[in-house]
Amino acid sequence: MTNFGSDVLIIGAGMSGLTAARILTDAGKRVVVVDKGRNVGGRLATRRIGEGQADHGAQFFTVRDAIFRTYVDRWIKDGLVFEWSRGWSDGSLVETRDGHPRYAVRGGMNALARILADGLDVRPGVEISAVHRISDGWQAEDINGRHFTAEGLIMTAPAPQTLALLDAGKVPLEGEDRAALEAIRFDPCVTGMFLIDGEASLPQPGAIQRPGAQIAWIADNKRKGIASKTLLTAQANPNYSRVLWDRRDDEIINSMRIDLMPFIGENTRILEGEIKRWRYALPTQLHPEPTLIAQNLPLLAFGGDAFGQPRIEGAFLSGWATGEAIRDLLG
Numbered sequence: 644m645t646n647f648g649s650d651v652l653i654i655g656a657g658m659s660g661l662t663a664a665r666i667l668t669d670a671g672k673r674v675v676v677v678d679k680g681r682n683v684g685g686r687l688a689t690r691r692i693g694e695g696q697a698d699h700g701a702q703f704f705t706v707r708d709a710i711f712r713t714y715v716d717r718w719i720k721d722g723l724v725f726e727w728s729r730g731w732s733d734g735s736l737v738e739t740r741d742g743h744p745r746y747a748v749r750g751g752m753n754a755l756a757r758i759l760a761d762g763l764d765v766r767p768g769v770e771i772s773a774v775h776r777i778s779d780g781w782q783a784e785d786i787n788g789r790h791f792t793a794e795g796l797i798m799t800a801p802a803p804q805t806l807a808l809l810d811a812g813k814v815p816l817e818g819e820d821r822a823a824l825e826a827i828r829f830d831p832c833v834t835g836m837f838l839i840d841g842e843a844s845l846p847q848p849g850a851i852q853r854p855g856a857q858i859a860w861i862a863d864n865k866r867k868g869i870a871s872k873t874l875l876t877a878q879a880n881p882n883y884s885r886v887l888w889d890r891r892d893d894e895i896i897n898s899m900r901i902d903l904m905p906f907i908g909e910n911t912r913i914l915e916g917e918i919k920r921w922r923y924a925l926p927t928q929l930h931p932e933p934t935l936i937a938q939n940l941p942l943l944a945f946g947g948d949a950f951g952q953p954r955i956e957g958a959f960l961s962g963w964a965t966g967e968a969i970r971d972l973l974g
Protein backbone atom coordinates (compact mmCIF):
# COMPACT_ATOMS: atom_id res chain seq x y z
CA MET A 644 0.00 0.00 0.00
CA THR A 645 1.44 3.40 -1.01
CA ASN A 646 2.14 5.96 1.66
CA PHE A 647 0.09 8.82 0.21
CA GLY A 648 0.74 12.51 0.84
CA SER A 649 -2.98 12.90 1.59
CA ASP A 650 -6.25 10.99 1.38
CA VAL A 651 -7.57 13.34 -1.29
CA LEU A 652 -5.84 15.79 -3.60
CA ILE A 653 -8.01 18.58 -5.00
CA ILE A 654 -6.91 20.54 -8.05
CA GLY A 655 -8.40 24.03 -7.90
CA ALA A 656 -8.98 26.30 -4.90
CA GLY A 657 -12.05 28.05 -6.32
CA MET A 658 -15.51 27.83 -4.79
CA SER A 659 -16.00 24.19 -5.79
CA GLY A 660 -12.58 22.87 -4.74
CA LEU A 661 -12.68 24.67 -1.39
CA THR A 662 -16.21 23.45 -0.67
CA ALA A 663 -15.23 19.86 -1.45
CA ALA A 664 -12.16 20.26 0.76
CA ARG A 665 -14.32 21.48 3.64
CA ILE A 666 -16.71 18.51 3.37
CA LEU A 667 -13.82 16.02 3.33
CA THR A 668 -11.84 17.73 6.10
CA ASP A 669 -14.93 17.84 8.31
CA ALA A 670 -15.24 14.08 7.71
CA GLY A 671 -11.71 13.59 9.07
CA LYS A 672 -9.95 13.09 5.73
CA ARG A 673 -6.49 14.48 5.02
CA VAL A 674 -6.93 16.86 2.12
CA VAL A 675 -4.46 18.91 0.09
CA VAL A 676 -5.78 21.58 -2.30
CA VAL A 677 -3.42 22.94 -4.97
CA ASP A 678 -3.98 25.94 -7.21
CA LYS A 679 -1.84 27.58 -9.85
CA GLY A 680 -3.02 31.04 -8.81
CA ARG A 681 -1.01 33.23 -6.45
CA ASN A 682 -4.09 33.36 -4.22
CA VAL A 683 -7.04 31.11 -3.54
CA GLY A 684 -10.43 31.84 -5.12
CA GLY A 685 -10.12 31.25 -8.86
CA ARG A 686 -12.91 33.28 -10.43
CA LEU A 687 -13.81 34.71 -7.01
CA ALA A 688 -11.23 37.35 -7.81
CA THR A 689 -10.48 40.79 -6.38
CA ARG A 690 -7.57 42.96 -7.47
CA ARG A 691 -5.93 45.94 -5.78
CA ILE A 692 -5.80 49.01 -8.03
CA GLY A 693 -4.59 52.33 -6.67
CA GLU A 694 -5.85 52.45 -3.12
CA GLY A 695 -8.97 50.48 -3.84
CA GLN A 696 -10.04 47.00 -4.84
CA ALA A 697 -11.98 45.80 -7.85
CA ASP A 698 -13.88 42.56 -8.20
CA HIS A 699 -12.86 41.39 -11.64
CA GLY A 700 -14.33 37.87 -11.72
CA ALA A 701 -17.70 37.13 -10.17
CA GLN A 702 -19.57 40.29 -9.20
CA PHE A 703 -22.36 39.00 -6.96
CA PHE A 704 -24.24 35.79 -6.27
CA THR A 705 -27.76 34.53 -5.88
CA VAL A 706 -29.22 31.80 -3.66
CA ARG A 707 -31.82 29.21 -4.56
CA ASP A 708 -30.74 26.06 -2.72
CA ALA A 709 -31.50 25.37 0.96
CA ILE A 710 -28.00 24.12 1.88
CA PHE A 711 -26.33 27.12 0.27
CA ARG A 712 -28.91 29.32 2.03
CA THR A 713 -27.75 28.11 5.47
CA TYR A 714 -24.15 29.04 4.58
CA VAL A 715 -25.11 32.42 3.16
CA ASP A 716 -27.25 33.23 6.22
CA ARG A 717 -24.25 32.49 8.43
CA TRP A 718 -21.96 34.68 6.28
CA ILE A 719 -24.54 37.50 6.49
CA LYS A 720 -24.75 37.10 10.29
CA ASP A 721 -20.93 37.21 10.50
CA GLY A 722 -20.92 40.44 8.47
CA LEU A 723 -19.01 38.86 5.56
CA VAL A 724 -21.83 38.96 3.01
CA PHE A 725 -24.41 41.68 2.36
CA GLU A 726 -27.39 42.11 0.10
CA TRP A 727 -26.22 44.43 -2.66
CA SER A 728 -29.29 44.66 -4.86
CA ARG A 729 -32.57 43.08 -5.94
CA GLY A 730 -31.79 43.21 -9.63
CA TRP A 731 -30.07 45.55 -12.07
CA SER A 732 -31.17 48.34 -14.28
CA ASP A 733 -30.35 47.96 -17.97
CA GLY A 734 -30.24 51.74 -18.29
CA SER A 735 -33.63 51.99 -19.99
CA LEU A 736 -36.85 53.24 -18.47
CA VAL A 737 -38.18 49.69 -18.35
CA GLU A 738 -38.07 48.21 -14.87
CA THR A 739 -35.75 45.20 -14.97
CA ARG A 740 -35.28 44.57 -11.26
CA ASP A 741 -36.85 41.22 -10.41
CA GLY A 742 -36.85 41.41 -6.62
CA HIS A 743 -34.41 38.52 -5.98
CA PRO A 744 -31.53 39.37 -3.66
CA ARG A 745 -28.04 39.62 -5.14
CA TYR A 746 -25.31 39.26 -2.55
CA ALA A 747 -21.78 40.60 -2.46
CA VAL A 748 -18.85 40.23 -0.08
CA ARG A 749 -17.36 42.90 2.18
CA GLY A 750 -13.74 43.40 1.24
CA GLY A 751 -14.35 41.94 -2.23
CA MET A 752 -15.55 38.59 -3.55
CA ASN A 753 -12.15 36.98 -2.94
CA ALA A 754 -12.65 37.43 0.82
CA LEU A 755 -15.23 34.65 0.67
CA ALA A 756 -12.65 32.24 -0.75
CA ARG A 757 -10.15 33.21 1.93
CA ILE A 758 -12.72 32.42 4.63
CA LEU A 759 -13.52 29.08 3.01
CA ALA A 760 -9.81 28.25 2.82
CA ASP A 761 -9.18 29.09 6.47
CA GLY A 762 -7.83 26.04 8.29
CA LEU A 763 -7.50 23.93 5.13
CA ASP A 764 -4.21 22.73 3.66
CA VAL A 765 -4.29 24.91 0.55
CA ARG A 766 -1.17 25.40 -1.56
CA PRO A 767 -1.37 28.30 -4.02
CA GLY A 768 1.28 28.74 -6.69
CA VAL A 769 1.24 25.04 -7.63
CA GLU A 770 0.50 24.55 -11.31
CA ILE A 771 -0.20 20.92 -12.08
CA SER A 772 1.06 19.78 -15.47
CA ALA A 773 -0.09 16.13 -15.48
CA VAL A 774 -1.97 13.61 -13.38
CA HIS A 775 -1.07 9.94 -13.38
CA ARG A 776 -2.80 6.82 -12.16
CA ILE A 777 -0.41 5.00 -9.83
CA SER A 778 -0.96 1.48 -8.50
CA ASP A 779 -3.59 2.26 -5.87
CA GLY A 780 -4.04 6.01 -6.12
CA TRP A 781 -3.11 9.20 -7.95
CA GLN A 782 -0.05 11.30 -8.51
CA ALA A 783 -0.07 14.88 -9.77
CA GLU A 784 3.08 16.54 -11.02
CA ASP A 785 3.56 20.30 -11.11
CA ILE A 786 5.56 22.42 -13.55
CA ASN A 787 8.49 22.46 -11.13
CA GLY A 788 8.62 18.66 -10.95
CA ARG A 789 7.05 18.38 -7.51
CA HIS A 790 4.78 15.38 -6.89
CA PHE A 791 1.58 15.14 -4.90
CA THR A 792 0.13 11.72 -4.16
CA ALA A 793 -3.30 10.81 -2.82
CA GLU A 794 -5.74 7.95 -2.74
CA GLY A 795 -8.50 10.09 -4.26
CA LEU A 796 -8.39 12.93 -6.78
CA ILE A 797 -10.90 15.74 -7.35
CA MET A 798 -10.44 17.94 -10.41
CA THR A 799 -12.27 21.29 -10.47
CA ALA A 800 -10.45 23.30 -13.14
CA PRO A 801 -12.54 24.10 -16.25
CA ALA A 802 -13.05 20.91 -18.28
CA PRO A 803 -10.61 21.70 -21.17
CA GLN A 804 -7.82 22.24 -18.61
CA THR A 805 -8.80 19.08 -16.71
CA LEU A 806 -8.74 17.01 -19.92
CA ALA A 807 -5.28 18.35 -20.78
CA LEU A 808 -3.94 17.22 -17.37
CA LEU A 809 -5.48 13.75 -17.77
CA ASP A 810 -4.12 13.39 -21.29
CA ALA A 811 -0.65 14.55 -20.24
CA GLY A 812 -0.61 11.68 -17.73
CA LYS A 813 -2.21 9.21 -20.18
CA VAL A 814 -5.10 8.49 -17.82
CA PRO A 815 -7.37 5.98 -19.60
CA LEU A 816 -10.73 7.75 -19.24
CA GLU A 817 -13.82 5.79 -20.26
CA GLY A 818 -15.24 7.04 -23.57
CA GLU A 819 -18.48 8.18 -21.92
CA ASP A 820 -16.62 10.25 -19.30
CA ARG A 821 -14.36 11.81 -21.91
CA ALA A 822 -17.40 12.70 -24.03
CA ALA A 823 -19.07 14.28 -20.97
CA LEU A 824 -16.03 16.47 -20.28
CA GLU A 825 -15.53 17.32 -23.95
CA ALA A 826 -19.16 18.45 -24.23
CA ILE A 827 -18.64 21.24 -21.66
CA ARG A 828 -18.20 24.68 -23.20
CA PHE A 829 -17.30 28.08 -21.78
CA ASP A 830 -17.67 31.65 -22.98
CA PRO A 831 -14.72 34.00 -22.54
CA CYS A 832 -14.92 37.38 -20.84
CA VAL A 833 -12.54 40.30 -21.29
CA THR A 834 -12.79 42.46 -18.19
CA GLY A 835 -11.46 45.98 -17.75
CA MET A 836 -10.82 47.79 -14.50
CA PHE A 837 -10.69 51.56 -14.63
CA LEU A 838 -9.74 53.97 -11.88
CA ILE A 839 -11.23 57.29 -12.92
CA ASP A 840 -10.93 60.86 -11.84
CA GLY A 841 -14.55 61.75 -11.13
CA GLU A 842 -17.89 60.02 -10.77
CA ALA A 843 -19.61 57.52 -13.04
CA SER A 844 -23.28 57.95 -13.74
CA LEU A 845 -24.66 54.52 -13.01
CA PRO A 846 -28.13 53.71 -11.65
CA GLN A 847 -28.54 52.47 -8.08
CA PRO A 848 -26.76 50.64 -6.53
CA GLY A 849 -23.89 51.53 -8.86
CA ALA A 850 -24.11 48.86 -11.55
CA ILE A 851 -25.78 48.26 -14.87
CA GLN A 852 -26.43 44.97 -16.70
CA ARG A 853 -27.11 45.00 -20.45
CA PRO A 854 -26.67 41.50 -21.94
CA GLY A 855 -27.22 42.81 -25.49
CA ALA A 856 -24.59 45.54 -25.32
CA GLN A 857 -20.87 45.22 -26.10
CA ILE A 858 -20.10 46.08 -22.49
CA ALA A 859 -22.63 43.90 -20.76
CA TRP A 860 -21.83 44.82 -17.17
CA ILE A 861 -20.44 47.93 -15.51
CA ALA A 862 -20.09 48.27 -11.75
CA ASP A 863 -18.53 50.89 -9.53
CA ASN A 864 -16.44 49.22 -6.83
CA LYS A 865 -16.57 52.45 -4.81
CA ARG A 866 -20.33 52.24 -4.53
CA LYS A 867 -19.96 48.55 -3.76
CA GLY A 868 -17.88 49.62 -0.77
CA ILE A 869 -14.43 48.28 -1.69
CA ALA A 870 -12.75 51.36 -3.17
CA SER A 871 -12.48 54.95 -2.00
CA LYS A 872 -12.32 56.40 -5.54
CA THR A 873 -14.46 55.55 -8.56
CA LEU A 874 -13.11 52.20 -9.76
CA LEU A 875 -15.13 50.55 -12.51
CA THR A 876 -15.30 46.93 -13.53
CA ALA A 877 -16.48 46.56 -17.14
CA GLN A 878 -17.18 43.20 -18.76
CA ALA A 879 -17.32 42.71 -22.51
CA ASN A 880 -20.06 40.35 -23.69
CA PRO A 881 -18.85 36.99 -25.13
CA ASN A 882 -18.76 38.11 -28.78
CA TYR A 883 -17.04 41.40 -28.03
CA SER A 884 -14.61 39.48 -25.77
CA ARG A 885 -13.64 37.32 -28.75
CA VAL A 886 -13.11 40.45 -30.84
CA LEU A 887 -10.90 42.05 -28.19
CA TRP A 888 -9.08 38.90 -27.10
CA ASP A 889 -5.86 39.15 -29.12
CA ARG A 890 -5.50 42.93 -28.95
CA ARG A 891 -2.89 44.50 -26.73
CA ASP A 892 -4.02 45.63 -23.27
CA ASP A 893 -3.61 49.32 -24.12
CA GLU A 894 -5.75 48.87 -27.24
CA ILE A 895 -8.48 47.13 -25.24
CA ILE A 896 -8.35 49.87 -22.60
CA ASN A 897 -8.80 52.46 -25.31
CA SER A 898 -11.73 50.64 -26.93
CA MET A 899 -13.44 50.15 -23.58
CA ARG A 900 -12.84 53.79 -22.64
CA ILE A 901 -14.89 54.81 -25.67
CA ASP A 902 -17.60 52.29 -24.75
CA LEU A 903 -17.69 53.73 -21.23
CA MET A 904 -18.01 57.38 -22.32
CA PRO A 905 -21.79 57.58 -21.87
CA PHE A 906 -21.23 56.68 -18.22
CA ILE A 907 -18.09 58.64 -17.39
CA GLY A 908 -18.22 61.63 -19.75
CA GLU A 909 -15.75 62.52 -22.48
CA ASN A 910 -13.35 64.52 -20.40
CA THR A 911 -12.93 62.18 -17.46
CA ARG A 912 -9.34 61.06 -16.98
CA ILE A 913 -8.57 57.36 -16.58
CA LEU A 914 -5.92 57.23 -13.89
CA GLU A 915 -5.27 53.51 -14.22
CA GLY A 916 -6.62 50.79 -16.47
CA GLU A 917 -6.04 47.04 -16.27
CA ILE A 918 -7.29 44.14 -18.32
CA LYS A 919 -8.02 40.56 -17.35
CA ARG A 920 -8.81 37.90 -19.96
CA TRP A 921 -10.94 35.04 -18.65
CA ARG A 922 -10.76 32.27 -21.24
CA TYR A 923 -13.19 30.12 -19.24
CA ALA A 924 -15.50 32.70 -17.68
CA LEU A 925 -18.96 31.14 -17.73
CA PRO A 926 -20.00 27.66 -18.81
CA THR A 927 -22.56 27.60 -21.61
CA GLN A 928 -22.81 23.81 -22.11
CA LEU A 929 -23.17 22.11 -18.77
CA HIS A 930 -22.89 18.59 -17.44
CA PRO A 931 -26.40 17.96 -16.08
CA GLU A 932 -25.31 16.57 -12.68
CA PRO A 933 -23.39 18.39 -9.93
CA THR A 934 -20.56 15.87 -10.05
CA LEU A 935 -19.10 13.24 -12.36
CA ILE A 936 -17.48 10.16 -10.86
CA ALA A 937 -15.09 8.48 -13.29
CA GLN A 938 -15.99 4.96 -14.32
CA ASN A 939 -13.38 2.22 -13.88
CA LEU A 940 -10.87 4.63 -12.36
CA PRO A 941 -11.14 4.49 -8.57
CA LEU A 942 -11.70 7.67 -6.58
CA LEU A 943 -11.53 10.19 -9.39
CA ALA A 944 -14.25 12.86 -9.52
CA PHE A 945 -14.89 16.07 -11.45
CA GLY A 946 -16.65 19.20 -10.24
CA GLY A 947 -16.96 22.91 -10.85
CA ASP A 948 -19.52 25.40 -12.04
CA ALA A 949 -20.00 23.51 -15.30
CA PHE A 950 -21.56 20.68 -13.28
CA GLY A 951 -25.13 21.65 -12.54
CA GLN A 952 -25.40 25.43 -12.56
CA PRO A 953 -23.17 28.08 -14.17
CA ARG A 954 -22.66 30.36 -11.20
CA ILE A 955 -21.14 30.60 -7.74
CA GLU A 956 -23.99 28.70 -6.15
CA GLY A 957 -23.54 25.95 -8.75
CA ALA A 958 -19.82 25.75 -7.98
CA PHE A 959 -20.64 25.45 -4.27
CA LEU A 960 -23.23 22.71 -4.85
CA SER A 961 -20.89 20.85 -7.17
CA GLY A 962 -18.09 21.02 -4.62
CA TRP A 963 -20.50 19.78 -2.00
CA ALA A 964 -21.73 16.83 -4.11
CA THR A 965 -18.20 15.92 -5.25
CA GLY A 966 -16.80 16.06 -1.72
CA GLU A 967 -19.63 13.88 -0.40
CA ALA A 968 -19.24 11.36 -3.21
CA ILE A 969 -15.50 10.91 -2.63
CA ARG A 970 -16.02 10.85 1.15
CA ASP A 971 -18.55 8.01 0.78
CA LEU A 972 -16.29 6.10 -1.61
CA LEU A 973 -13.33 6.41 0.76
CA GLY A 974 -15.49 4.97 3.57
Ligand SMILES: Cc1cc2nc3c(=O)[nH]c(=O)nc-3n(C[C@H](O)[C@H](O)[C@H](O)COP(=O)(O)OP(=O)(O)OC[C@H]3O[C@@H](n4cnc5c(N)ncnc54)[C@H](O)[C@@H]3O)c2cc1C
Pocket residue numbers: 654655656657658659660677678679680683684685686687699700701702703704705769770771772799800801804808832834878921923924925946947948949953954955956958
Ligand atom coordinates in the same frame (compact mmCIF):
# COMPACT_ATOMS: atom_id res chain seq x y z
C1 LIG B 1 -15.89 37.77 -15.36
C2 LIG B 1 -16.76 36.80 -14.59
C3 LIG B 1 -17.94 37.24 -14.01
C4 LIG B 1 -18.73 36.37 -13.28
N1 LIG B 1 -19.83 36.84 -12.66
C5 LIG B 1 -20.55 36.03 -11.86
C6 LIG B 1 -21.60 36.54 -11.06
O1 LIG B 1 -21.83 37.76 -11.03
N2 LIG B 1 -22.31 35.67 -10.29
C7 LIG B 1 -22.03 34.32 -10.25
O2 LIG B 1 -22.71 33.58 -9.52
N3 LIG B 1 -21.00 33.82 -10.95
C8 LIG B 1 -20.25 34.64 -11.73
N4 LIG B 1 -19.18 34.15 -12.42
C9 LIG B 1 -18.91 32.71 -12.36
C10 LIG B 1 -18.28 32.29 -11.02
O3 LIG B 1 -17.14 33.08 -10.79
C11 LIG B 1 -17.92 30.83 -11.12
O4 LIG B 1 -19.12 30.08 -11.38
C12 LIG B 1 -17.26 30.21 -9.89
O5 LIG B 1 -16.42 31.12 -9.25
C13 LIG B 1 -16.51 28.98 -10.37
O6 LIG B 1 -15.87 28.32 -9.30
P1 LIG B 1 -15.09 26.97 -9.61
O7 LIG B 1 -14.48 26.51 -8.34
O8 LIG B 1 -15.97 26.02 -10.33
O9 LIG B 1 -13.96 27.36 -10.68
P2 LIG B 1 -12.72 28.34 -10.54
O10 LIG B 1 -13.03 29.46 -9.64
O11 LIG B 1 -12.30 28.66 -11.94
O12 LIG B 1 -11.60 27.43 -9.86
C14 LIG B 1 -10.80 26.53 -10.59
C15 LIG B 1 -9.37 26.69 -10.11
O13 LIG B 1 -8.54 25.74 -10.76
C16 LIG B 1 -7.27 26.31 -10.85
N5 LIG B 1 -6.50 25.58 -11.86
C17 LIG B 1 -6.75 25.47 -13.18
N6 LIG B 1 -5.79 24.73 -13.76
C18 LIG B 1 -4.90 24.38 -12.79
C19 LIG B 1 -3.69 23.63 -12.79
N7 LIG B 1 -3.18 23.10 -13.92
N8 LIG B 1 -3.03 23.47 -11.62
C20 LIG B 1 -3.51 24.01 -10.48
N9 LIG B 1 -4.66 24.74 -10.42
C21 LIG B 1 -5.35 24.92 -11.57
C22 LIG B 1 -7.52 27.76 -11.24
O14 LIG B 1 -6.42 28.59 -10.92
C23 LIG B 1 -8.78 28.07 -10.43
O15 LIG B 1 -8.45 28.75 -9.22
C24 LIG B 1 -18.35 35.01 -13.14
C25 LIG B 1 -17.14 34.58 -13.70
C26 LIG B 1 -16.34 35.47 -14.40
C27 LIG B 1 -15.02 35.01 -14.94
